[in-house]
Amino acid sequence: MENLFGKKPRKPGGALVLYTTRHGATQRYAERIAQPLDALVKEAAYAKIAKAKTYDTIVLGCCVYAGKIKGLDFLADHAQELADKRLVLYTCGLYDPALEENRRPLEEQIRAALGDFADRVAVFHLRGALRWNSLGLVERMMMKALLGGMKKKPESERTQIEKQLIETEGGALDFSDEADIGAIVHAARFGKADEA
Numbered sequence: 001m002e003n004l005f006g007k008k009p010r011k012p013g014g015a016l017v018l019y020t021t022r023h024g025a026t027q028r029y030a031e032r033i034a035q036p037l038d039a040l041v042k043e044a045a046y047a048k049i050a051k052a053k054t055y056d057t058i059v060l061g062c063c064v065y066a067g068k069i070k071g072l073d074f075l076a077d078h079a080q081e082l083a084d085k086r087l088v089l090y091t092c093g094l095y096d097p098a099l100e101e102n103r104r105p106l107e108e109q110i111r112a113a114l115g116d117f118a119d120r121v122a123v124f125h126l127r128g129a130l131r132w133n134s135l136g137l138v139e140r141m142m143m144k145a146l147l148g149g150m151k152k153k154p155e156s157e158r159t160q161i162e163k164q165l166i167e168t169e170g171g172a173l174d175f176s177d178e179a180d181i182g183a184i185v186h187a188a189r190f191g192k193a194d195e196a
Contacts, residue, residue, distance in 0.1 A: 015039035015188055018047050019061035020071030025128035025176045026063045026092040033059055033090075033181050037188055044071045049078045057086040057188050063128065064093025066142075069106060072113040079117040088187045090124040094175070095161060097125030122187035127175035130165075 015037040019030035027043075034041045037057070044060065052058060062071040069091055075082065089110070095102040103125055111118050135143060147169060150162045158166070164173055 013056040015057040015059060016047075016052055016055040017041045017059040017061070018044040018052075018071075018074060020044050020063050021061075021092075022063045022065050022070070023129045023131050023134050025126075025174065026061045028176060029090065029092060029126060029181060030059070030061045032178055033061075033184055033188070036185050039188075044074050047074060049081055052078070053081055053085075055085065057088070058082060059088040059090070059184065059188050061090050061092060064091050064095075064106065067105065069109045069113075072110065075117070075121065076113045079114065083117075083120070086188065086191050087121045088124070088184055089121050090126055090184055092126045092128040092176075094128055094130050094173070096127060096175075122184075122192040124180075124184050124187070126180050127177070129172065129174035129176055130168075131172045131174075132170050133172075 015034070017030045017034040017037070017039045019026045019041070020043070021027040027041075030041050033039070037059075039057075039059070040055075044062075060071065060075060062069045064070070072089075075087065075089065091097070091106050093102075093106075097103045097106065106125055107123070110121075110123060114121065132140070132143075147166060150158060150166055153162070155163075
C-alpha cells in the first residue's frame with residue numbers, strides 16, 4: 001500500500017546498502033546487492049545514524065583509492081550504535097584482492113579503523129574500475145607519473161595490472177563482476193559464515 005506521497009511505507013528491519021565511490025563501480029555493486037535484498041541504497045556521506053539504526057542489516061561498500069579505503073569512518077564512528085546489527089563490508093578497488101599482497105593492506109586498514117569491532121563484520125574484497133574521463137586534473141597527473149614509472153620497467157617485469165593500465169591509458173579498465181556479489185548477499189541475509 002502506498003502512502004499519500006506515492007511511496008511504499010518501509011517495513012521495520014530490512015537492509016540498508018551504503019557506499020562510497022570514485023569511478024562508479026562501488027555504487028554499481030551496491031545497486032546490484034540491494035536488488036535481491038529489497039534494500040535502500042544510499043551514498044554513505046548522506047547516511048544518518050538515527051535512520052541507519054532502524055535497519056537490521058547494513059551493507060557498506062567502500063572504494064579503494066590510491067591504496068586507501070574510503071568510507072570506513074561510518075562503521076568506526078558508530079560501532080556502539082550498530083553493535084546489534086548484521087554488518088557487511090565490501091571494498092572495491094582496481095588491484096586483484098585474490099593476491100595476498102593486495103588484500104593484506106586492506107585488512108590491516110579495516111583492523112586499524114575498527115579495532116576488535118572488525119570481528120563483528122563480514123568482509124569482502126571486490127575489483128572495481130578506472131575511468132580516465134572521471135579523473136580530475138591532479139589525479140590525471142598522478143596517473144601519468146605512475147604510468148611513466150611502469151613504462152620504464154622492462155616489459156617482462158611488468159605485472160598484469162601494469163600492462164593493462166598501460167594498454168588502456170586514456171580509456172577505461174573495468175574488473176567489476178556481478179557474480180562476485182552472491183556471497184555478500186548471503187552474508188547480508190544470514191550473517192558471517194562463522195555465525196551461520
